Amino acid sequence: MVRLAFFDMDGTLCAPRFYVNGKTLHGMSDQEWLTYCEKNGEDGYRFCKPVPMVTEYAQGLKDRGAKLYVLSTSWTEWEDAAKRKFIAQNYPGLFEEVRTVRGDAEKLPMIRETAEKEGVRLDECELVEDTYSTVLAAIVAGIRGTHVSHIYCNLG
Numbered sequence: 001m002v003r004l005a006f007f008d009m010d011g012t013l014c015a016p017r018f019y020v021n022g023k024t025l026h027g028m029s030d031q032e033w034l035t036y037c038e039k040n041g042e043d044g045y046r047f048c049k050p051v052p053m054v055t056e057y058a059q060g061l062k063d064r065g066a067k068l069y070v071l072s073t074s075w076t077e078w079e080d081a082a083k084r085k086f087i088a089q090n091y092p093g094l095f096e097e098v099r100t101v102r103g104d105a106e107k108l109p110m111i112r113e114t115a116e117k118e119g120v121r122l123d124e125c126e127l128v129e130d131t132y133s134t135v136l137a138a139i140v141a142g143i144r145g146t147h148v149s150h151i152y153c154n155l156g
């Protein structure tokens, strides 16, 4: 049974979509991203879209008793604020909390720490992610790692 589930945001809960200088972008360079976040503040994700299949999957886990967290790598407080606003608007009431880390390598330590605090075993934790190397690292660590492309297989 999954008791704690952690969902990545960019590319998992959120289809990236940004408008810059009249153009629609689905991504940008690291430096452009820092500038974009600083300029747009908490509205940085206003053109991004939620992902229905991931929503359905998350709701199913919650219905079966799991606590859900957003676990996202974010570089700045502006990006943190934008992510929190996107989740509040698009997934109201679904997640316990939005937790941000400053690098992907911090995701597994954050899962371990949360599991320990909640008294949950690692094999009762699930990470849903679109970065395959992070999914594999979770699996190696004894956590259920689900790549977003496998959600369809797990539904129904």
Ligand SMILES: [Mg+2]
Pocket (backbone or CB within 6 Å): 008, 009, 010, 011, 012, 129, 130, 131
């Ligand atoms: Mg991602």
